[in-house]
Amino acid sequence: MSETVLFDYWRSSASYRVRIALNILGQAYRPVSVDLLAKAQKSPEHLARNPQGLVPVLDIDGHAFTQSLAIIEYLDETRHAGFLPSDPLGRQRVRQLSFAIAMEIHAVCNTGVIAELMRLVPNGEAARDAWMRKFIGDGMAAFEKLLDHPATGAFCHGDNPTMADICLVPQVYNARRWNVDISGLKRLLGISARCEGLEAFAKAHPDRAKG
Amino acid sequence: MSETVLFDYWRSSASYRVRIALNILGQAYRPVSVDLLAKAQKSPEHLARNPQGLVPVLDIDGHAFTQSLAIIEYLDETRHAGFLPSDPLGRQRVRQLSFAIAMEIHAVCNTGVIAELMRLVPNGEAARDAWMRKFIGDGMAAFEKLLDHPATGAFCHGDNPTMADICLVPQVYNARRWNVDISGLKRLLGISARCEGLEAFAKAHPDRAKG
Numbered sequence: 001m002s003e004t005v006l007f008d009y010w011r012s013s014a015s016y017r018v019r020i021a022l023n024i025l026g027q028a029y030r031p032v033s034v035d036l037l038a039k040a041q042k043s044p045e046h047l048a049r050n051p052q053g054l055v056p057v058l059d060i061d062g063h064a065f066t067q068s069l070a071i072i073e074y075l076d077e078t079r080h081a082g083f084l085p086s087d088p089l090g091r092q093r094v095r096q097l098s099f100a101i102a103m104e105i106h107a108v109c110n111t112g113v114i115a116e117l118m119r120l121v122p123n124g125e126a127a128r129d130a131w132m133r134k135f136i137g138d139g140m141a142a143f144e145k146l147l148d149h150p151a152t153g154a155f156c157h158g159d160n161p162t163m164a165d166i167c168l169v170p171q172v173y174n175a176r177r178w179n180v181d182i183s184g185l186k187r188l189l190g191i192s193a194r195c196e197g198l199e200a201f202a203k204a205h206p207d208r209a210k211g
Numbered sequence: 212m213s214e215t216v217l218f219d220y221w222r223s224s225a226s227y228r229v230r231i232a233l234n235i236l237g238q239a240y241r242p243v244s245v246d247l248l249a250k251a252q253k254s255p256e257h258l259a260r261n262p263q264g265l266v267p268v269l270d271i272d273g274h275a276f277t278q279s280l281a282i283i284e285y286l287d288e289t290r291h292a293g294f295l296p297s298d299p300l301g302r303q304r305v306r307q308l309s310f311a312i313a314m315e316i317h318a319v320c321n322t323g324v325i326a327e328l329m330r331l332v333p334n335g336e337a338a339r340d341a342w343m344r345k346f347i348g349d350g351m352a353a354f355e356k357l358l359d360h361p362a363t364g365a366f367c368h369g370d371n372p373t374m375a376d377i378c379l380v381p382q383v384y385n386a387r388r389w390n391v392d393i394s395g396l397k398r399l400l401g402i403s404a405r406c407e408g409l410e411a412f413a414k415a416h417p418d419r420a421k422g
Contacts, residue, residue, distance in 0.1 A: 089274065102314060107315060108318055122333065
């Protein structure tokens with residue numbers, strides 16, 4: 001049995017997702033920090049692991065996997081974790097919710113994107129803050145509306161955490177980090193708080209991953 | 212049996228993906244254009260369909276679905292289209308390839324993101340072109356490296372089109388639209404050309420969807 005290794009970074013949302021998923025599964029792993037501030041993700045060593053130059057990379061079952069949501073789907077298919085429901089309608093909804101965060105919010109506010117934005121604009125920090133307010137703010141407001149649905153339960157879909165909750169919690173962390181006011185989004189915040197109360201989520205928090 | 216309706220826009224990459232998938236399935240549908248240039252995606256009528264204010268929305272099987280990749284997964288699960296392979300390893304790889312385009316290239320170069328960029332910078336068009344060159348250029352170069360893999364065949368994964376090819380072809384269209392030089396990416400271009408030769412892909416092309 002090969003060792004399970006997670007190449008991650010404490011503040012990376014995508015890494016945070018995979019840490020939550022591994023914790024829910026009770027899957028032990030060895031974390032290896034790839035320091036994004038030192039651009040270690042663009043080192044030849046890391047590019048050999050992932051030509052995209054991104055974290056996380058998960059070494060598991062003798063393979064190296066990238067893309068957090070593809071990793072979570074793989075873990076669900078091989079470990080039957082319930083990250084996705086069993087019915088196609090529910091699976092469509094959980095993926096839809098997950099992508100509403102991963103594509104329209106997180107991908108747009110990722111480190112490399114913000115670095116390019118700040119390179120192109122004269123007043124970098126102000127532009128970055130406006131960018132975060134817009135894409136996190138608008139994206140979370142749309143997510144709140146998506147939760148106005150009969151299938152929403154104690155969690156984003158039903159009464160157990162799914163991939164959608166695994167995407168939500170790191171995004172709420174990011175909203176707080178960038179001082180984006182999401183205080184009016186009661187449903188989303190209630191679900192996030194419920195998740196944050198679970199040890200699998202709490203143990204994955206950046207402050208605890210920082211080591 | 213309810214009518215299948217696709218709310219799309221001819222130039223939207225995400226719509227283009229769903230058109231290809233429906234064509235591969237031989238699933239007839241009625242297209243309804245949501246004019247992004249006229250901001251029709253932000254109209255109350257469209258926001259009622261999709262609170263994210265995005266296309267496509269697919270009405271099928273009596274439900275309205277959003278998020279192109281979640282739609283394609285749903286179609287695969289309910290129609291067994293082969294958009295994803297049957298083994299977990301292969302499924303991980305096809306999702307990884309798809310996300311490498313959908314998250315790191317397409318989401319970052321989407322209409323709303325570019326509009327915000329152009330609002331923040333003094334020289335909008337130059338910034339937009341630099342942005343496209345960077346994210347499409349770097350992203351496609353990374354994708355080319357991901358194709359250097361034993362599972363790559365006549366298509367991105369094996370010898371039949373999968374979700375990865377459905378993501379690739381609209382992104383190649385976009386690279387050409389924005390004059391991004393991808394001429395050195397021979398493997399990716401070979402696969403894209405092979406796809407473009409298939410009627411399901413050709414019929415979905417923006418120029419034919421424009422009507």
